[in-house]
Amino acid sequence: MSRGLTPRKLLLSGGLHAAAERTPRKIALRCEQRALSYEDLSGRVSRVAGALRAAGIQRGDRVAILAPNCLEYVELIVGISDIGAIAATLNPRSTAHELTATCDDCGARVLFVHETLAAVAGAAKLASVERVVQIGAELDRWRDAAAPVGPDAAMSEFDPFTLVYSSGTTGRPKGIVISHRSRTLTFHGMAMEYGCYGPDDLQLGIAPMAHGAGFAFIMASLYFGGTVDVLPRFDPELVMRRLANEPFTGVFMVPTHFQSIFALESTVLDRHRGGARSLRTIMSNAAALPQAMKERIVDYWGPGLLHETYGSTEAGVVSNLRPAYQLTKQRSVGSAFALNRIRLLDAAGQDVKRGDVGELFSTSPYLFNGYWQQPEEEALALRNDWVTAGDLARQDDDGFYYIVDRKKDLVITGGINVYPREIEEVLHQHPAIRESAVIGVADERWGEALCAYVVVKQGMHIAVRDLDEHCRTTLAPYKVPKEFRFIEALPRNAGGKVLKRELQ
Numbered sequence: 001m002s003r004g005l006t007p008r009k010l011l012l013s014g015g016l017h018a019a020a021e022r023t024p025r026k027i028a029l030r031c032e033q034r035a036l037s038y039e040d041l042s043g044r045v046s047r048v049a050g051a052l053r054a055a056g057i058q059r060g061d062r063v064a065i066l067a068p069n070c071l072e073y074v075e076l077i078v079g080i081s082d083i084g085a086i087a088a089t090l091n092p093r094s095t096a097h098e099l100t101a102t103c104d105d106c107g108a109r110v111l112f113v114h115e116t117l118a119a120v121a122g123a124a125k126l127a128s129v130e131r132v133v134q135i136g137a138e139l140d141r142w143r144d145a146a147a148p149v150g151p152d153a154a155m156s157e158f159d160p161f162t163l164v165y166s167s168g169t170t171g172r173p174k175g176i177v178i179s180h181r182s183r184t185l186t187f188h189g190m191a192m193e194y195g196c197y198g199p200d201d202l203q204l205g206i207a208p209m210a211h212g213a214g215f216a217f218i219m220a221s222l223y224f225g226g227t228v229d230v231l232p233r234f235d236p237e238l239v240m241r242r243l244a245n246e247p248f249t250g251v252f253m254v255p256t257h258f259q260s261i262f263a264l265e266s267t268v269l270d271r272h273r274g275g276a277r278s279l280r281t282i283m284s285n286a287a288a289l290p291q292a293m294k295e296r297i298v299d300y301w302g303p304g305l306l307h308e309t310y311g312s313t314e315a316g317v318v319s320n321l322r323p324a325y326q327l328t329k330q331r332s333v334g335s336a337f338a339l340n341r342i343r344l345l346d347a348a349g350q351d352v353k354r355g356d357v358g359e360l361f362s363t364s365p366y367l368f369n370g371y372w373q374q375p376e377e378e379a380l381a382l383r384n385d386w387v388t389a390g391d392l393a394r395q396d397d398d399g400f401y402y403i404v405d406r407k408k409d410l411v412i413t414g415g416i417n418v419y420p421r422e423i424e425e426v427l428h429q430h431p432a433i434r435e436s437a438v439i440g441v442a443d444e445r446w447g448e449a450l451c452a453y454v455v456v457k458q459g460m461h462i463a464v465r466d467l468d469e470h471c472r473t474t475l476a477p478y479k480v481p482k483e484f485r486f487i488e489a490l491p492r493n494a495g496g497k498v499l500k501r502e503l504q
Helices: 014-022 038-054 072-082 096-106 115-123 137-144 180-194 212-223 236-245 255-262 266-272 291-301 375-381 420-428 464-472
Strands: 027-031 034-037 062-066 086-090 110-114 131-135 160-165 175-179 202-205 227-230 250-253 281-284 306-312 316-321 341-345 358-363 391-395 401-406 411-413 416-418 433-443 447-456 483-486
Touching (some): 014 038, 014 180, 027 038, 038 072, 062 072, 062 096, 062 115, 072 086, 072 160, 072 212, 086 096, 096 175, 110 115, 131 137, 160 180, 175 180, 180 212, 202 236, 212 250, 236 255, 236 266, 250 255, 255 291, 291 306, 291 420, 401 420, 411 447, 420 433, 420 464
Parallel strands (some): 062 086, 062 110, 202 227, 202 250, 281 306, 447 483
Antiparallel strands (some): 027 034, 306 316, 341 358, 391 401, 411 416
């Protein structure tokens, strides 16, 4: 017979506060020369919550953060969430105009701004913001003067804890609302899948916490009582040196990080080869990892480490390609992640046959709550309880998925559908190519013509004729770009995704 017990809620701070009781003096976070124990971090979270409550912030209110990776980022998000408010994490590269637009969009009442970005905040016209708190000495005084407050008992695990603004790969940025339950269940799936999120694990935190994945891959360690060493900025040689000489067990990087690492001088790479003996897991996400890069990662760090994860802020983690399949299931993003169901649908909403291309929809406990005040965009992303990021995919007979391309990137040339990602994979196989992006441009004869933007590796040169011949050895003639344009760097958002609309 039931004793009327109230189930413990799945809240973002739950694991962190539990770790503070279990191992209070253990180091939770490091950033440069500073460190916080779990006891210290939990206490700072509670005082951030208390200071916000004293300032009149209520459950459901929005509080914005504009900062690069720093020691205070976690305490702010978790402290905001403990009183039921919603943390809006803003791109630290935002202009004053963009900061104004996002704060106005969500109606932020308080803005936490890093001292290095104070000028941006000062130039913004923040209609809804009642108080700006500068991260640094001002935050320390404001937080430490407050009485600690624990998690709001009235909160539901389905309540949102964060509002992540998309970086605008396809148009106006959208506020993506994510619940406590969604994220904490994702952490449990990550702990099972990746094997590097236990209390004895040490993570190297590289990706921006302002981005959904960057925060999740760091916070998962703190949720289970591990230790995270956060880098305030990405430095490829520093990352290589630290992985080679310190006992990190896990690291999350996006494809642009790997590209920068392998662009280092060969003497630097050779110096650190064979290090990272403690490393058990390398995770990649946020953008497609070309097969040629996967092979280079496996060759350099060894087999048994690399996971390529596919997902979106809206859907969470959808699939994962485990280390054993990196070389055998080429260009795959793996099979469905824990608790996920995946469907590939045609334009009429019907399931496609296995092997055929369809739009990828998924459903799981990780799904977002919706877009902030954009019901029209929400309707486009949802079909009943299934969500899509607009990616086209196929499934093989073993249940592995292959992202063919984004639906919006599809090029129709001469009446034939062409998927740019296939061409980009071929270009990445050329030893002189660092990265590429293929788009369709208006053409009187073909309707759309394929145009390839190419970034050449430093110190190397390649002629257009050689690129054309390289493509023709693998691709049908209609898939070979009509034009090749050389560019110093591809435009990318904070998550590392190429902004193809800027190339148009």
